[in-house]
Amino acid sequence: MDSFDRHILTLLQDNCRLTNEQIAEQVNLSATSVRRRIARLREDGIIIADVSLVDPGKLGITVIVSVTMNEETRQTYSRFKKRMLDADEVTQCYTVSGETDFIVIAHFRDLPTYEVWIDEYILSDDTIRRSDTNIVYSRFKYATALPVTD
Numbered sequence: 001m002d003s004f005d006r007h008i009l010t011l012l013q014d015n016c017r018l019t020n021e022q023i024a025e026q027v028n029l030s031a032t033s034v035r036r037r038i039a040r041l042r043e044d045g046i047i048i049a050d051v052s053l054v055d056p057g058k059l060g061i062t063v064i065v066s067v068t069m070n071e072e073t074r075q076t077y078s079r080f081k082k083r084m085l086d087a088d089e090v091t092q093c094y095t096v097s098g099e100t101d102f103i104v105i106a107h108f109r110d111l112p113t114y115e116v117w118i119d120e121y122i123l124s125d126d127t128i129r130r131s132d133t134n135i136v137y138s139r140f141k142y143a144t145a146l147p148v149t150d
Contacts, residue, residue: 001041001046003150004027004029004037005037005041006148006149006150007026007027008023008027008034008037008038008041009041009046009047009148010145010148011023011026011027012038012047013144013145013146013148014145016050016051019031020032020034020035020038023038053144056107056139057139059107059109060107060108060109060110060113061107061108061109061110061111061114061135061136062105062106062107062135062136062139063105063106063107063108063114063133063134063135063136064103064104064105064133064134064136065103065104065105065106065118065122065131065132065133065134066100066102066103066104066131066132067080067100067101067102067103067104067122067128067130067131068099068100068101068128068129068130068131069101069102069127069128069129070126070127070128070129071127072101076127077095077101079127080102080125080127080128081093081095083121083125084102084104084121087106087117087121089106089107089108089113089117090104090105090106091105091106091107092104092105093105111135114135118131118133
């Protein structure tokens with residue numbers, strides 16, 4: 001990946017609806033070259049999707065749940081990961097270092113919907129030792145663009 005690719009990625013992360021011609025003008029390449037580069041970035045799995053971002057605050061509540069397992073085994077982790085992958089409400093899930101094993105970010109229509117989910121996916125799971133939930137009441141920074149550096 002060279003400086004042209006990085007510049008293209010920076011532009012697309014800000015606005016994926018830019019045309020090849022608009023990008024070409026900003027990076028000083030031909031539109032054909034930009035098209036080829038974007039195709040290669042997709043083939044290489046660097047660009048994985050083109051999406052419209054939705055404001056989660058307009059659609060309900062966001063919760064951040066930290067989960068600590070009773071034991072750190074491959075089977076326990078795999079089972080939990082599968083359950084989170086299958087849960088439509090979960091939009092992000094991370095395995096993390098420290099006292100907590102997982103951080104789960106999920107979105108719900110309202111608190112009663114969250115209560116049903118937490119009971120089904122967290123409280124009823126005997127492999128979970130502890131969970132802590134934070135309900136997001138204000139989001140003051142949210143960025144999806146990743147820094148593209150050398």
